[in-house]
Every structure is written in structure tokens, then in C-alpha cells.
Amino acid sequence: MQQIILTVNGEKVEALAEPRTHLGDFLREQQRLTGTHLGCEHGVCGACTVLIDGQPARSCISYAVACEGREVRTIEGFGDDAVMNELRAAFNKYHALQCGFCTPGMLIAARDLVLRVPDADEKRIRVEMSGNLCRCTGYMGIVRAVKSVIDARRAVNDPQIEAAPAAAPAAFTPFQAAAPAAPPAVPPTVPPTAAASAAPAPAAPAAAPAAKKPGTVIEDEFTVDHPLARVWEIFADMPAVAACLPGAEISEHTPTSLKGRITTKFGPMRAAFAGTAALERDEAVKSGAIRGNGTDSLSGSRARGDISYRLHDAGGGRTRVTVAIDYSLQGPLAQFSRGGLVKEFVKKMVADFAANLNARLGAPAGSAAAAAPAAQVDAGGFFWTWLWGRIKSLFGAK
Amino acid sequence: MKAAAFEYVRPADLAGAVKALAGMPGEAKPLGGGQSLGPMLNLRLARPKLLVDVSRLESMRAIEDRGSLWRIGGAVTHSAIEDASLPGGEPLSSVARGIAYRTIRNRGTIGGSLAHADPAADWPLALPALGAEVVIAGPGGERRVTAATFMHGAFATALAEDELVVAVEVPKLSAGARWGYWKFCRKTGEFPEASAAVLLDAQRKVARLWVGALNGAPQPMEALAADLAQRGGLAASEDAVSRALERVAPDLDPAQRRLHITAVRRAVQQATE
Structure with a gap:
């Protein structure tokens, strides 16, 4: 056990944690903040997303001891946060949840997106939200909800937001490349073993496998x-x-x-x-x-x-x-x-x-x-x- | 899905980190953002006795403009690179933006990704194509290897057990340099099934073409790159790419070949059109 001090939803927390306890378990089991949901527990599904120092992160692959001194914010910690309020209302309106298991992670990821990419279009929303899985497959409602918040904020806050036109790259002009200074030292895919002369010809079939099993x-x-x-x-x-x-x-x-x-x-x-x-x-x-x-x-x-x-x-x-x-x-x-x-x-x-x-x-x-x-x-x-x-x-x- | 027990230390400086790693050879692992190691720990596929957290070492957290190159600390996160303005290092930001998901990028580090050496990862492909150097620290002090020679195979690198990546140094591109980068992912954010990077920098006379997501480390296609420089996109005909791929990756199955050839050609198209 190691003594750690961190901030959770604005409050200082002093606790003992085993190094192997991930932040999600620490929050749920020790802090009783069960709004953070654990889905896959190996960083794939996004259900456990929380903010660490203001940035969304997966609490299942962040260890509590590694969050010493950090500010952690869970779904319980957004109270009357303006963007979160808008997202909650939009999730409601656009039916962006069914079972609700992915929702805390979805909301935290969506809030980050609204603030970070205020001009996101639907495609960008889909790309940005792709790290959060909804097993009810309610993505249409989720994307619509996020888009409605982004659109509403653009209309009110900053109608001028436009993607900066990308500078057209200069036309490609042929040139003579300098020879590499040294032959590539990258080892070949299969290291040649002196004794084993890897024959280029396809291997002759060996003894036939017995009963065919999937493999x-x-x-x-x-x-x-x-x-x-x-x-x-x-x-x-x-x-x-x-x-x-x-x-x-x-x-x-x-x-x-x-x-x-x-x-x-x-x-x-x-x-x-x-x-x-x-x-x-x-x-x-x-x-x-x-x-x-x-x-x-x-x-x-x-x-x-x-x-x-x-x-x-x-x-x-x-x-x-x-x-x-x-x-x-x-x-x-x-x-x-x-x-x-x-x-x-x-x-x-x-x-x-x-x-x-x-x-x-x-x-x-x-x-x-x-x-x-x-x-x-x-x-x-x-x-x-x-x-x-x-x-x-x-x-x-x- | 709970990790097996391990000890955790967070040394105050690089020397302390190296010492901690050297103190338990083979049993200690450096921990960056833990975005690759974490899943393996939770699935108990990795069971190190000690994790040495290097993610807060100040000397490894800076992005520095060193004139002709960008020096990116090993503990700099992908999202910090994504958000940075790096004149002459624009490909770094665009590559970072394509790594996994923002939640992963907020914690995952460039040094950690390189050291982990997943054959399909982005940095092991992009950094050799950009001509980067990897700065490594160990008990004997600092040493450097080119990014092109850093990765030896799948999950195998030039690092000894008591060494870690402290920085990568990426030469700046000239004003007219052209960059192409393509990857095929089954789902956004997943590891790609095929990937390729192209750099054509006429002013520096540099032409590089690398293909990634192979069975082992990403591989260069040097002759094709030189030809690209001279003839532009025309050099990357289906046949020419297929032949070049056959030389560096003869073991791909037909579907993989198709994906890799197309990834190379699309990266080339980005760089030459």
C-alpha cells in the first residue's frame, strides 16, 4: 500500500492504494463514486473515462498511485457545469442512451470535444467519439446530441468559427535524392541464421495434420x-x-x-x-x-x-x-x-x-x-x- | 482484469529512474502513460515486479526548438504533440492526431510508444521516415541510435533492460517538403492493418518511403523513394510498389499485400499531387 494524495471532484483525498489498483477501482471501491463505469478494463471501451488534470483519460489503465497530486474529475463532479448541462439535455432529447452504461464516459468525452473542437462537423464528431463504445449501438442519437450542442454553441458564441482554409501545398517538383549515408541497418524481417538456409521456394508439405481443428x-x-x-x-x-x-x-x-x-x-x-x-x-x-x-x-x-x-x-x-x-x-x-x-x-x-x-x-x-x-x-x-x-x-x- | 501485484516508484530524476531499472534487471519496466502496458498488466500478460514511472521527469517532458531540429522529450504525450505548433515538424502533429483516441493520446507518450515497439504503431513508422534520432539513457550515460535502426522487430528494440528513451530528435523539413501518410484501420483508432509514410524534401535532397504494420519493424523502400523524387507519383505504379514490397515483406498474404500496396500508393499520392 502506498499513501497518495489527490484531488477528486474538487476535494482533497488522502488514501492508501495498492500500486496495482487502477484509478477506476480506486474511485468506485474506495471513494464510492460509482458513476465511473468499468467495461472492458483494458482500455478499449471508454466507459471509464474521467478527467485527469482536465484531460479525458481511461481510469482503468491509469493507476491510482500514478495520479498522486493530480486533479481527478468524475461524472459526479460536473454539477452545474454549463457544457455538461447542455449535453445532458441533448442526450435526453436525442435519446442518446439506452442502457446508460457507456453514458458517463460518453458525456465526459463529448464535453472535451465540444470545448476542444468547437467547429467539429459530424464526421469529426464520429472520429473523436470513436474511442467510446456503446453496446446498445445507439451512436446515431449520441452523434446527434453532441452535434446539437456544438451547433447551438456556434450559433450563439461565435458564428465566425470557420475551419481555416488549408494552405494549398506547393506543386511537387522532381529532384535527385542523395544516396543514404549508409546502407539501412534495419535487420531483415527474418534474421538469417547461418545454419538454417531459408529456402525461397515454398516449403514442401510435411506430414498431414490429423483431425482438422480451427487454427x-x-x-x-x-x-x-x-x-x-x-x-x-x-x-x-x-x-x-x-x-x-x-x-x-x-x-x-x-x-x-x-x-x-x-x-x-x-x-x-x-x-x-x-x-x-x-x-x-x-x-x-x-x-x-x-x-x-x-x-x-x-x-x-x-x-x-x-x-x-x-x-x-x-x-x-x-x-x-x-x-x-x-x-x-x-x-x-x-x-x-x-x-x-x-x-x-x-x-x-x-x-x-x-x-x-x-x-x-x-x-x-x-x-x-x-x-x-x-x-x-x-x-x-x-x-x-x-x-x-x-x-x-x-x-x-x- | 486486475493487474498482478507490482511495486511502483516515481524517481525524481533520470539518474534515479535508470538506477531503479538497473536494480531489478528483467523485472522492472519503465512506465510512461501506460496506455500499452496498462492493458497488458490488467490482462496479466505482463507481470513486472516493478514499474518505474518516468512520465513526470521534467527533462523528458519538453518540446524544444533546437534550430535545425525538434527535440521531443520521451514523456511528451501524443496529445501535446497533436496540439503543438511545430513549424518544420508538421507531420509530427498530424501523425499524433491519428493515434488511437484522444483519451489514449492524453496519457500515451512518444517514448513509451517507441519503446513498446508495436509493429503497427505510428511513431515506429513516422520517425524513421522523418529521419529522427532516438536519444537513449542508461547506466552508461546517453547514446543515440537512428529511428531507422531503433526497432529490431515486433516488441523488440535497441533498448537494454535498464535503458529508456529520453527524447527523439526530428530534423525540420524544408519549406517545400512534401509528406504523405496513410493507414488502413478497421475501426478508427485501432492499430492499422497497413500503413506507409513518405517524405520528399527536395531542398535537403531527402526522399524516404517506409511501410509499416508488417510482421516486424517498419521497412524502408529506398530505391522506390529515390525514383519517386525523380519522377514523382508516376514512379509508384502498382507494379513498382508491389515489387518493392516483395523485397521488404515477402511473407504477406494476398489481402495484406493489397492493403499495403494501396497504403503506399495513397501516401505517395498525398506527397506528390
């Missing part, structure tokens, strides 16, 4: 500098395979199943999926599958992933491995799984698995493969833990 499938391939028989052998050695997957630990295993955990870290996100997997191997065609399910107990996210692989003799004592990864994720982590991110992570994961595998098998002396993985491991483990993490944590729930 996303990514296919990839890599080449290992060792003969097929040796690679086939190590793929049966689950502790060895797990050792090549950053963050993976196996607690129990049999030839056909395993129990374990994958710890992931990705930017600020962390998850530890504990679960089981079934293992399949088809000696005749040198293909296999690892079909797993896991739960991150802390976030309550569930992941499913099937990794199917097939080994091909690439000649010269090398083995080409094709993989198909079919995955899905449900729960809070899925909310951060914009599909575009997935491919990169899976490809990185595959490339790094390949690099680790080569290193473990003993890369030929002098090859870059021998050095590359170790260098990355030394980079602090951060990189490693999120690689495999993302295959689990970004599984799109599609």
Missing part, C-alpha cells in the same frame, strides 16, 4: 548439415528437441507422450504454458508430429499447437526438414495476436530451432553455424524465451 497453419523448412539418419534419431530424443526450443522444459516423457512447460517472454508479456503433447513417428516416410495443448494458468490463456515434420535427404550428408505448424490460442493472449505478427515469430522460431539443432549435433568446424546460436544465447536469454513463446502466445484465435 492457423504455417509451413516452413530448414536444412541441417547432418545426414538424415542422425537427424531422425535426434528428433526421437525429446529432451534434445526441447533443448533446442527456447524456454521449453520436459518434466516427463514416454515415446508417445510428454508433459512439460514452455516459458515465454515477448516484450512486456510473459506466459508459462504447462501442458501435454502426443508424439507420433512414421519411420517409413521419416515424418512425425508433436501435438500439444497447454494452459497459462496466470492469464488463463489456452494454446494448441500441432507441429508436423518430415525429413528429406538433401544430398551431401545434409537433411532438409519441412515443418507445418498448426496452432490456435484462446484467452487474453489471443487479444494481442494480430495475425501479421505470427508468421515472423514462427519463422524465427523455426530458424533458431534449426540453429540450435545444428549446434547440438555439432556443426562442421569453421562453419558459421557453430558460433551463431551461442552468440544469441549470450544475448541474455530474452531473445530465446520469446521466440518459442510467440508460437504459443500469438496463436491467432481464427
Whole structure:
């Protein structure tokens, strides 16, 4: 608990708050100001909007301790505020609320808009109010209500308000651009891993996934500098395979199943999926599958992933491995799984698995493969833990 | 939807913030406006042991005119940039205006957004296109990296665990410079599905074209940008953009490709018409 002093609706409040208590909870539970509504509690819906130092903000993702010394104003604090009175009347007149849950947030956002953009037209009103969701979908009434207040104020206060005509930009004149001082140092989308020659050709299909479940499938391939028989052998050695997957630990295993955990870290996100997997191997065609399910107990996210692989003799004592990864994720982590991110992570994961595998098998002396993985491991483990993490944590729930 | 327990400190100065971060490597996170970190905390996807609030550090809250460039403190909010008058830095205000919603912009910070490094975020796209530099502070003092090299991938940056973004420095545009910026968002304020930024500054001989909302960090299209400078919008034919995109983002699915190509062409159109 930390002692905080702040102003709420004009009154000084001295209180104890846990750092993790967000402002919305602080207002509702400790100050009994229940006019601030909590909808999504992760900054999406706008229902919890309050003013902090006069500016609208989402109280669910502002922590009370971070508001120390600030002036907070909730829907209860507008009394006979002129704009708020006009908005209340307009919300009434234009039927701008049905269930009323979004209304406190709508009113506070609308008041800010009326004062900040006094010449807003309907389009601007819609854009400005787009951060407040009405689950009754009563937007027509809300927009009309806000517009009526803006129009009325313009008529009375300042008929001269006109959008300043934008200065016409000068016509574009061609020119010769100076060459960039240095080649772009931006790392390529997929870091090339010395040992894993990412083939430009589409990956050959690996072993077919079993029963089709909803998920996303990514296919990839890599080449290992060792003969097929040796690679086939190590793929049966689950502790060895797990050792090549950053963050993976196996607690129990049999030839056909395993129990374990994958710890992931990705930017600020962390998850530890504990679960089981079934293992399949088809000696005749040198293909296999690892079909797993896991739960991150802390976030309550569930992941499913099937990794199917097939080994091909690439000649010269090398083995080409094709993989198909079919995955899905449900729960809070899925909310951060914009599909575009997935491919990169899976490809990185595959490339790094390949690099680790080569290193473990003993890369030929002098090859870059021998050095590359170790260098990355030394980079602090951060990189490693999120690689495999993302295959689990970004599984799109599609 | 309540965050897991964490400790919270608000150091009085930058040195104190760096020290607090360095004191718990891997367990401490700098907190700006908390508009990206907050949701992750509430969903318990992020569980840092310590949050180091840097949002009130005076040295990081200023917008300064430094002659040839604008220096924007890392803790400056998007809405402060939106509302500022920045001659030669107009794109900063227009980009800020397009970030999420006003409620988010009132608290979210430019340094926080950069450090968070969401591939679809606005600053990681706009700042490289504007040729900005990122000023980073850590236990070893200050260092700088170009915005073009700051972001390494999705949620991965040049920052060490005990470093933070103290400012970005954005070169001013010449009078006749042309800027184009386009993003496709499914809903206003959401993260875009495709985005692009173009800068054509004849006086400084600068031509940059960046594409964002990719699988990883935004990427430059340098050859196409040089061609744009010479030939104007004609250079950004469907085919030319498609080829340039294929080089920097070969993994897009057909729908994403379509959106990205169109975002690039619309940004180019803004900058050249």
C-alpha cells in the first residue's frame, strides 16, 4: 500500500492504494463514486473515462498511485457545469442512451470535444467519439446530441468559427535524392541464421495434420548439415528437441507422450504454458508430429499447437526438414495476436530451432553455424524465451 | 482484469529512474502513460515486479526548438504533440492526431510508444521516415541510435533492460517538403492493418518511403523513394510498389499485400499531387 494524495471532484483525498489498483477501482471501491463505469478494463471501451488534470483519460489503465497530486474529475463532479448541462439535455432529447452504461464516459468525452473542437462537423464528431463504445449501438442519437450542442454553441458564441482554409501545398517538383549515408541497418524481417538456409521456394508439405481443428497453419523448412539418419534419431530424443526450443522444459516423457512447460517472454508479456503433447513417428516416410495443448494458468490463456515434420535427404550428408505448424490460442493472449505478427515469430522460431539443432549435433568446424546460436544465447536469454513463446502466445484465435 | 501485484516508484530524476531499472534487471519496466502496458498488466500478460514511472521527469517532458531540429522529450504525450505548433515538424502533429483516441493520446507518450515497439504503431513508422534520432539513457550515460535502426522487430528494440528513451530528435523539413501518410484501420483508432509514410524534401535532397504494420519493424523502400523524387507519383505504379514490397515483406498474404500496396500508393499520392 502506498499513501497518495489527490484531488477528486474538487476535494482533497488522502488514501492508501495498492500500486496495482487502477484509478477506476480506486474511485468506485474506495471513494464510492460509482458513476465511473468499468467495461472492458483494458482500455478499449471508454466507459471509464474521467478527467485527469482536465484531460479525458481511461481510469482503468491509469493507476491510482500514478495520479498522486493530480486533479481527478468524475461524472459526479460536473454539477452545474454549463457544457455538461447542455449535453445532458441533448442526450435526453436525442435519446442518446439506452442502457446508460457507456453514458458517463460518453458525456465526459463529448464535453472535451465540444470545448476542444468547437467547429467539429459530424464526421469529426464520429472520429473523436470513436474511442467510446456503446453496446446498445445507439451512436446515431449520441452523434446527434453532441452535434446539437456544438451547433447551438456556434450559433450563439461565435458564428465566425470557420475551419481555416488549408494552405494549398506547393506543386511537387522532381529532384535527385542523395544516396543514404549508409546502407539501412534495419535487420531483415527474418534474421538469417547461418545454419538454417531459408529456402525461397515454398516449403514442401510435411506430414498431414490429423483431425482438422480451427487454427492457423504455417509451413516452413530448414536444412541441417547432418545426414538424415542422425537427424531422425535426434528428433526421437525429446529432451534434445526441447533443448533446442527456447524456454521449453520436459518434466516427463514416454515415446508417445510428454508433459512439460514452455516459458515465454515477448516484450512486456510473459506466459508459462504447462501442458501435454502426443508424439507420433512414421519411420517409413521419416515424418512425425508433436501435438500439444497447454494452459497459462496466470492469464488463463489456452494454446494448441500441432507441429508436423518430415525429413528429406538433401544430398551431401545434409537433411532438409519441412515443418507445418498448426496452432490456435484462446484467452487474453489471443487479444494481442494480430495475425501479421505470427508468421515472423514462427519463422524465427523455426530458424533458431534449426540453429540450435545444428549446434547440438555439432556443426562442421569453421562453419558459421557453430558460433551463431551461442552468440544469441549470450544475448541474455530474452531473445530465446520469446521466440518459442510467440508460437504459443500469438496463436491467432481464427 | 486486475493487474498482478507490482511495486511502483516515481524517481525524481533520470539518474534515479535508470538506477531503479538497473536494480531489478528483467523485472522492472519503465512506465510512461501506460496506455500499452496498462492493458497488458490488467490482462496479466505482463507481470513486472516493478514499474518505474518516468512520465513526470521534467527533462523528458519538453518540446524544444533546437534550430535545425525538434527535440521531443520521451514523456511528451501524443496529445501535446497533436496540439503543438511545430513549424518544420508538421507531420509530427498530424501523425499524433491519428493515434488511437484522444483519451489514449492524453496519457500515451512518444517514448513509451517507441519503446513498446508495436509493429503497427505510428511513431515506429513516422520517425524513421522523418529521419529522427532516438536519444537513449542508461547506466552508461546517453547514446543515440537512428529511428531507422531503433526497432529490431515486433516488441523488440535497441533498448537494454535498464535503458529508456529520453527524447527523439526530428530534423525540420524544408519549406517545400512534401509528406504523405496513410493507414488502413478497421475501426478508427485501432492499430492499422497497413500503413506507409513518405517524405520528399527536395531542398535537403531527402526522399524516404517506409511501410509499416508488417510482421516486424517498419521497412524502408529506398530505391522506390529515390525514383519517386525523380519522377514523382508516376514512379509508384502498382507494379513498382508491389515489387518493392516483395523485397521488404515477402511473407504477406494476398489481402495484406493489397492493403499495403494501396497504403503506399495513397501516401505517395498525398506527397506528390
